[in-house]
Amino acid sequence: MLNDLTVRMEAIVKKLRGEGKLSEENIKESLREIRRALLEADVNFKIVKSFINNVQNKAIGSEVLKSLTPGQQLVKVVHNELISLMGDKLLSLNLPHNRINKIMLVGLQGSGKTTFCAKLANFYRKKGNKPVLTACDVHRPAAVDQLKTLGKQLDLPVIHHPSNKVSKIATESIQYAEKNLNDLIIFDTAGRMHIDQEMMQEVLLLKEQVKPDYILFVADAMSGQDAVNVAHEFNIQLEFDGVVLTKLDGDARGGAALSIKAVTNKPVIFAGIGEKINDIEEFHPDRMASRILGMGDILSLIEKAEASVDEEQALKISKRLKKNLFTLNDFYDQLQQLKKMGPLDQIIKMMPGMESKMLKNVDISGNETNEIEAIISSMTYNEKEKPEIINGSRRKRIASGSGTSIQSVNKVLKQYDHMKSMIKKMNKGMKPGKMKFMGK
């Protein structure tokens, strides 16, 4: 799905090439694609509407920068607009050590509150806070057990009470924190529907009782159009301070983040990015903007390419690639160019039409490039042009010349082989013109 979009967008970008100004006429189709992209990302349709209008107003008449095609220019306008909507700053909570800070997590069922409690506690413990977890979810079966288990893993105290009275549990946790000099209490609450008056009343009472410094609304990144209603209702009733977006390690594009921000004007502060305790991140609005657009990768590729690729070089390489001429020399050149752009595997993933499963056997991380460079540099010109002549004794020489091992040399040769066969596959599967982004 994501790939479809990048391909479609690319086609439009191509179509718009060579026009000096953005006009209502020439961006019409692009805007339709962008509308679609936003809707597919689950941005609320009303927000999409006003967003598209905004972009149209901003884009029309704007001069196209020299380095960009009009299509790319439009994408840039959209991207900037998205970032400004999301809030362009990274926000964090202020939790001084000289008081008991209280954070309360609220949200729908299954949004990931309990797991996030543990992550948050761990996050702030690393920053020097001394947290206590408080199990106020007395409704879901075994929710207390879940928090207890997580607390045990982290070796953090978890306050609960057999009476299952929320107010009692809250009181005890505050007493515990006072006695044990904890400076942070995190309250886990039961998941609830925003229209369930009884349950909303319960959490409202908890709020009045403990007077939290921060209420965080936990939302699932996979949420659809209804996210606006839920967030709005929670915000009206509880006035939360910020948003946590969970399950961002999935492939949902997370348009709900934008919707929630737009409807509540509360910033997204944290992102949950996995099931492990450490899988928590401070939220980067700009990255999210790219993700929602579904072509963020292309965007950063455009940026990176602009910044680093020597056009002539790239053209040369792309010509050779098309002819399936790909030697270790090219591999090396590629590496040099790509090194400026970032880890190779990520670059490849950015290329339209490439799928991550094609990359299964190619493992080239940023750290490894240095070793690869050393190894290839230790080869003779002939070896680089005809890698098949590299036999056992040559391998030994290369290994000692580069200060690595024969295994490492073998690994590089293997990677090169994979790369080569991948390019062959790619050339087979690609219609002419699809390599544009690589060798434009």
Added chain:
Amino acid sequence: MKRIIDGLKSKLAKTKNGFVAKIAETIKLRTKIDQDLLDDIEDILLEADIGVDVCSFIIEKLSDKIRLNRIQDPSRVMILLKEIIDNILDSDHDELFNAEIYSPYVMFFVGVNGVGKTTTIGKLAHQYVQQGKKVMMIAADTFRAAAIEQLSIWSQRSGAIIQKHQSGADPSAVIFDGLTSAINKKIDIVMIDTAGRLHNKVNLMNELAKMKRTIKKVIPSAPHKSILVIDSSTGQNAIIQAKIFDSITDIDCIALTKLDGTAKGGIVIGIKHELGIPVELIGLGEKIEDLQYFNSTDYIEALFE
């Protein structure tokens, strides 16, 4: 069968801004059928998470029907719209959860995190136990903290027996033991609870594939029902979820949960349209009786009231 539609209606009635009410409103406001009306209807469909592609499909169909039948009266649009959506959702699924043919009848519950797999199992087990069936739950979610405890509580509430190992155990091993014991104990219905997993995690999906192989090893005809549980507040991502889970475990049907909120779960229309996977169960709350069988006509009827 209980009056599904009554329960559904009363639950859905909680929302003032139901999508059908809006369509009715829109139609009332317009005296003739024009592009504006169709655009408005599209907006309303989009708001129910029906998705861009299916929306275009529905609107196209609707325009065709309007043109072919030379319809001028906006009030008839509603009937046509209902028909179109009903055609998408309708399926002649096999007699639901017919547990008579296979013994034990094995149900395999899968889905992403936090959609309500365990709760759905608890509620469904209750119904079967009420019908006098011998039900076993298998706690194959050995990963999430306290997932086994959660299922245990549901087994007590429903009166189903439970097969469990330690937290962290190999889920396939739990399944193997559970199914073997289910055969010995002459259990009628087995429900396998699995850990929530995001469909883009290759390792976890491989683990799921292994569980399925294990099931087949013990009972070659099983699983007799692979159920993908989907949260009705999920947006467009549900389509990819369905696609990938289907490729691993051949999903037979969907259980659409949390319909007691304001989300409508319109994405299931997209899933049915694109992948042909029908909804068969709907969850309407956290109480043990809040589970009903899905019926497309009733569902749409309730939506369109």
